[in-house]
Amino acid sequence: MTTLIVILCYLLLLLSLGFFSNRLFRGTSKDYFVASHSIGPFLLLMSVFGTTMTAFALVGSTGKSFERGVGTYGLMASISGLVHAAIFFLVGIRLWAFGKKYGYITQIQFFRARFESNGLGYLLFPILVLLVVPYLLIGIIGAGKVIEPVTAGAFPLLFTDPSAPPWLGGIPPWLTGLVVSLVVLTYVFMGGSRGAAYANTLQTIVFMIMGLVAFVFIIDGLGGLEKAGKVPIRVNESGLVVQDFKFDKEKDQLLENETPKVVGKVLDSENSNLTDQQPHFWREPTTVEFKKKNPKTGELIPFERELGFAFLTFVTYLFIPLSVGMFPHLFQHWLTAKSAKSFKLTVIAHPLCIMIVWVPCVLVGAWASGVLPPGIPPPAVLSAMLNLLVGDPVLTGLLTAGVLAAIMSSLDSQFLCLGTIFTNDIVVHRAGQNKFTDKQIILIARVFIVVIVALTYALAMLAKDANVFDLAIWCFSGFSALFPVVFAALYWKRATKQGAVASILAAVVTWMYYFHLSGYGGEYFVGSGIVPAAICFGASSVAMIVVSLVTSPPSLKTLGKFFPEIDSTS
Amino acid sequence: MGKLLVWSLFVLMFFLHQDFWWWEESFLVFGFLPIGLAYHAGFSLACSVLGWLAIQYAWPEELEKFADSDDKSSHP
Known part of the structure; x- marks a missing residue:
């Protein structure tokens, strides 16, 4: 119960921050959407980092490392630092x-102008929404998975x-999801992008320190x-x-343990030296058969898990972080920057x-692989370790x-961006x-945000058992497949509307x-x-190049507008 | 010259990321950090240094001037 009270106090703090940012709100739509281009280097770093790090970073990475081992870091984190x-x-x-x-506020405004096409905006809008929704879902699902174990025993007669x-x-995932959605909705509703930037900064500091x-x-x-x-688990001389x-x-x-506890056996490995090694610490693929308990019958059921990563998977994962170039919520954060210099700290830090x-x-x-049962759901690993230790x-x-701070610091930007x-x-x-x-415009945005929050909550309840890491990767894959559109728009004069x-x-x-083929969100x-993202990216790039080359180039007026002689990189 | 150096280092970093030479290794650095993780943590530090070099030698000053100039004749 004490744990729950501490969490509730934190949620109240966030709500008060929403009220505070509402007092600074200038009442204009430009202030609501892009904080009147007033965000400095530190706030920009915190809001960009807080937005890109979500349940995926904390809950997902811990769970994936529990499943696959330390290769998870090189797979996503270090390559993301570069890309x-x-x-x-x-x-x-x-x-x-x-x-x-x-004066652009959204990505679509930029693309409409650059590619001289209104229709492009109508094509892109539902696709962006479709791809942001899984990102929202992982936040709500992740929050539910985290709270239930740490509040276990608080209300045994109620839940x-x-x-x-x-x-x-413990507090069930449906209730956690509801509360988190309402808290985020409240401070985004009141403070807009400025409120989101302040809340993100607070939340990013909180989740990094915590x-x-x-x-x-x-x-x-x-x-x-x-x-x-x-x-971590070890392979003995018998392959157990x-x-x-x-x-x-x-x-x-x-x-x-007086005698080591057997939890599985190696079925297959490309590593020639297995004895007394810890498979979570190498990256060579190794198939292990574990057993997990059926919660209803108590019977032990065998299941297979592949630890490590195929090298080809590791190499092609570099396409996944390209997604940040097309995240609509990140575009909006970029536009809040006071000046280009605000980006310097973000690039380094x-x-x-x-x-x-x-x-x-x-x-x-x-x-965790050495102290938790192997069958525990990966998204629950972090909170199970906290609970245990x-x-x-x-x-x-x-x-x-x-x-929760890490989760909500992404949800707010995504809700705001869709609105x-x-x-x-x-x-x-x-x-x-x-x-x-201006007031009507802000009202429309707020109403749409309420609708999206409700829709996302309903979908999260339907997909409550999805793997947070894998669902996030599908979301990132979609955005990385769209990366050729933004890159060509910025750097290739010959890129045309039809190509886009x-x-x-x-x-x-x-x-x-x-x-x-993945079964709607599984690992594939x-x-x-x-990784599918590599093929989607390739198909998108080829389509952009081939179709652009066989269609008429953009007008000279448009080229003059987006390719002025401003630097030597264009 | 500075930009060429930055872009060359960027390409080099892509190759350095693929550390197949330690793919099967699981020995610990400092007694607790598996080599596959220690190497990539070091890689993250190197990315930060590369970002600093990019700002020093390849910063697009002209873009900032362009954004702040008053000419908005082609406003959408």
């Missing part, structure tokens, strides 16, 4: 410049149908760094997978911030608030700029094809390990 920073530099600053000069038997009485505090306590619970390194340790809750201590958050999460996920309820509440593009690119664009007053349409269609058709590879 994201390059995109901020090459795409973000340039879009900010065009946005500031020509009698837990997701797993040990979590009886993440490090959690890491320290988990290390302490495992008996120190060196001992923690020995905790064993846990050498267990955590004794009563003694609050990690104890060595973003890879460091990723490292500070991801390295502890990935380590905790690998260590950090006994103090106040601290557990603060650490859980940190996880912004619907209002500006559909309603105002169709009716004409002078049809609505063909590129978008190629991206969507290939993405939907693979998404269908093409051939011997190629």
Whole structure:
């Protein structure tokens, strides 16, 4: 119960921040949508980083490392440090410049002008919404998965149908999702992009500090760094997978098992030297058969899991982080920048911030393999470790608030962005700029945000058991497939309207094809390990190049507008 | 020259990311950090240094001037 009170106090703090930012609100739509281009370097870094790091970063990375091992870091985090920073530099600053000069608030406004096409906006709008929705879902699903284990036992008579038997009485995911949605909705509703920037800054600081505090306590619970390194599951000389340790809750201590506990067996591995090795610490693919308990019958059911990654998967994952170039919510954050100089801190510090958050999460996920049952749902690994190793309820509440902070700092930007593009690119664009007053425009955006929040909540309840990491990867894959559109728009004079349409269609058709083959959100590879994003990106690029070359180039007026002789990089 | 250096380092970083030479290794650095993770944490630090170099030697000053100039004749 104490844990729950701490979490509720944090949510109240966020609501008060929404009221505060509402007092600073200038009442104009420009202030609501892009904070009147007034955001400086630190706020920009915090809001961009907070937006890109979501349940995916904390809950997802820990769960993926629990499933696959430490290769998870190189797969997503270190390559994102390189690719994201390059995109901020090459795409973000340039879009900010065009946005500031020509008054764009949304991506679609830029694309309509650059490709001389109204229809392009109507084509792109539903696709952007379709791709942002899975991103929203992982936030709400992730929040639900985190709160239930840490509040287990709080209301045993009220919540009698837990997701797993040990979590009886914990706050159910449907209630957590509802509360989180309402809190985010409230401060976005009141403060707009300025409110989101302030809330993101607070939340990013909270989740980074709390993440490090959690890491320290988990290390302490495992008996120190060196001992923690020995905790993950090990392969013995017979090819059996064993846990050498267990955590004794009563003694609050990690104890060595008298005889190693067998939890699985190696079925197949490309690694020639398995004995006494910890498979979570290498990256060579290794198939292991584990057993998990059926919660209803108590019967042990075998299941297979592949640890490590195929090298081809690792290489082709570099296409996934390209998605930040097309995130509509990130575009909106870029436009809030006071000047191009605001980007400098983000370019340097973003890879460091990723490292500070991801390295502890990935380590905790690998260590968890040695003390948690292998069948535990991956999104619940982080909170299960907190629950097991950090006994103090106040601290557990603060650490859980940190996880919620990471989740909500993305949800707010995404909700706001969908309201912004619907209002500006559909309603105002169709009716004409002078049809609505500023107040009416803000009202329309707010109403649409309410509708999207309700819709997302309903979908999250339907997809409540989805894997947070895999669903996020599908969302990123869709946006990375659209990356050739923005890159060509900025750097290739010959890119045409027809080329952009063909590129978008190629991206969507290939993405939907693979998404269908994945069973709508599961892990899926093409051939011997190629991520679908690589193929979607390739199809989109080819369509852009071929169709642009066989159609008429853009007008000289448009080329003069977007390719003025402003620097030597164009 | 500065821009060429930055872009060359950027391409080099892509190759350095594919550390197949330690793919099967699981030894620990500092007694707790698996080599596959330690290497990529170092890679993140290198990305930050590359970002600093890009700002020093390839910063698009002209874009800022362009954005702040008064000429909005082609406003959408």
